[in-house]
Amino acid sequence: MGVGETKTSNFPPSLSHASVVRKTKLSPFLFTLLFFFVLFAYLYGEDLSQLVGQRRPADAIQPALQLGQSSAISARIIESEKRKVKLPFVIDELDDGESCNLFRGKWVRDEVTRPLYQEDDCPIMDSQLTCLDRGRPEKDYQFWRWQPFECDLPSFNSTMMLEALRGKRMLYVGDSLNRGQFFSMMCLLQSVIPPHAKSFVTSGSLQIFTALDYNATVEFYWAPFLLESNSDDAIVHKLSDRIVRRDSINTHGDHWKGRDIIVFNTYLWWMTGQKMEILQGSFKDEKKQMVELSTEDAYSMALNSMLSWVKQNMDLTKTRVFFTSMSPTHAKGQDWGGEPGGNCYNETTMIDDPNYWGSDSSKSIMRLISDILHEHQDDIPVTFLNITQLSAYRKDAHTSIYKKQWSPITPEKLANPVSYADCTHWCLPGLPDTWNELLFAKLFYL
Numbered sequence: 001m002g003v004g005e006t007k008t009s010n011f012p013p014s015l016s017h018a019s020v021v022r023k024t025k026l027s028p029f030l031f032t033l034l035f036f037f038v039l040f041a042y043l044y045g046e047d048l049s050q051l052v053g054q055r056r057p058a059d060a061i062q063p064a065l066q067l068g069q070s071s072a073i074s075a076r077i078i079e080s081e082k083r084k085v086k087l088p089f090v091i092d093e094l095d096d097g098e099s100c101n102l103f104r105g106k107w108v109r110d111e112v113t114r115p116l117y118q119e120d121d122c123p124i125m126d127s128q129l130t131c132l133d134r135g136r137p138e139k140d141y142q143f144w145r146w147q148p149f150e151c152d153l154p155s156f157n158s159t160m161m162l163e164a165l166r167g168k169r170m171l172y173v174g175d176s177l178n179r180g181q182f183f184s185m186m187c188l189l190q191s192v193i194p195p196h197a198k199s200f201v202t203s204g205s206l207q208i209f210t211a212l213d214y215n216a217t218v219e220f221y222w223a224p225f226l227l228e229s230n231s232d233d234a235i236v237h238k239l240s241d242r243i244v245r246r247d248s249i250n251t252h253g254d255h256w257k258g259r260d261i262i263v264f265n266t267y268l269w270w271m272t273g274q275k276m277e278i279l280q281g282s283f284k285d286e287k288k289q290m291v292e293l294s295t296e297d298a299y300s301m302a303l304n305s306m307l308s309w310v311k312q313n314m315d316l317t318k319t320r321v322f323f324t325s326m327s328p329t330h331a332k333g334q335d336w337g338g339e340p341g342g343n344c345y346n347e348t349t350m351i352d353d354p355n356y357w358g359s360d361s362s363k364s365i366m367r368l369i370s371d372i373l374h375e376h377q378d379d380i381p382v383t384f385l386n387i388t389q390l391s392a393y394r395k396d397a398h399t400s401i402y403k404k405q406w407s408p409i410t411p412e413k414l415a416n417p418v419s420y421a422d423c424t425h426w427c428l429p430g431l432p433d434t435w436n437e438l439l440f441a442k443l444f445y446l
């Protein structure tokens, strides 16, 4: 809804309302003058506000208000515009000032500006994600740019990002998909930092990249459920019997304090296809008290815990919180009309059905995230990175068999690459760079 629309539809009622009542006491001359002014303002409201030098729609509401009227709708818009302006790190609006949905769009081939960096130029990168180095024979997946329908994405500017992080700390918290986005951010930033001015250390669940000259860090903290679980070891965590502990957000949350930007994700680890085992007491209890919850109930519990942690531990007038939606997988070729038994292996093109969603990504979880974040938006503003749909098209962008293998692949498996292709994680440079471009856009331009 355009702000201009709201104005014209609200303006007439005021004529017969507050302003006219007061005006009956005015002299006929003044009354006539005022009448024409009001009429002029009504007919040429948009131009008038430009004459007065207020070009942004958000500001354009102001003259209407000064003429003594308000309504639930315009008040609400002003409220939300004000809040937008107050959000830390925001410096401007996207081109047209209207809010543009960055997540509705299409992929366009771009061999000029993509990829944003070369695999070889990012020595920090995890060998799980360096697909070319691990033998991927083509790199078509690197040359795609996300183009929103309604506006252009601002170009990622590493210097600007580092300047914003000067003396600050940014933290990604979640699972290996979020770690991929963290590595992407490091690769994007490190290109403008000379070798002696950066460091990278791993300490337990925490990985820290430091830009020394900026006194800035970008960090990752492994917590695949956000809550305490039996999968919290940052190295050895593959478990089929997953247990999550209720009300345990502070176990990990104590390690997230003092950050200026936090980017959360959590999804894949909840997708056991069964009810979740929830621990009521402590992992140290001799006799463990367990309850079973549906995936949705368990997931909501974690999301609500995250929000209450944010509320208690972050000053949202100075800091920002992001939540990245589910990263889709491409484990079943039949989902996109491929060969039965196939998966992302040997896929070099993307899915071109704009409505493609796939069978693995849960719509109910998506709705939950959106409902819960929306419900608390006024109180705990979390910026939602809705990456699921745009990533669902990218069956070509997974690491597939081109990653470091933890254990040797058996000859039987080698003969059938589909059997060990990783259709969950993504090559870098690649898709997660787009997630960070979206983060960049939302951080500075909302």
Ligand SMILES: *[C@@H]1O[C@H](CO)[C@@H](O)[C@H](O)[C@H]1NC(C)=O
Binding pocket: 103, 104, 105, 366, 367, 370, 386, 389, 390
């Ligand atoms: C996420 O973006 C997609 C693509 O624009 C859209 O269809 C979907 O409704 C969005 N989901 C939420 C929860 O905003």
Ligand SMILES: *[C@@H]1O[C@H](CO)[C@@H](O)[C@H](O)[C@H]1NC(C)=O
Binding pocket: 157, 158, 159, 160, 163
């Ligand atoms: C990137 O940001 C820096 C610092 O804000 C600015 O000086 C520079 O012009 C920007 N570069 C581009 C290409 O916009």
Ligand SMILES: *[C@@H]1O[C@H](CO)[C@@H](O)[C@H](O)[C@H]1NC(C)=O
Binding pocket: 167, 168, 169, 215
């Ligand atoms: C570096 O940044 C931290 C916050 O991340 C701040 O507490 C510290 O004072 C800064 N140090 C210097 C030398 O600016």
Ligand SMILES: *[C@@H]1O[C@H](CO)[C@@H](O)[C@H](O)[C@H]1NC(C)=O
Binding pocket: 346
């Ligand atoms: C990979 O896909 C191409 C068609 O896109 C096909 O010709 C080729 O045989 C496939 N290779 C393998 C090893 O499956």
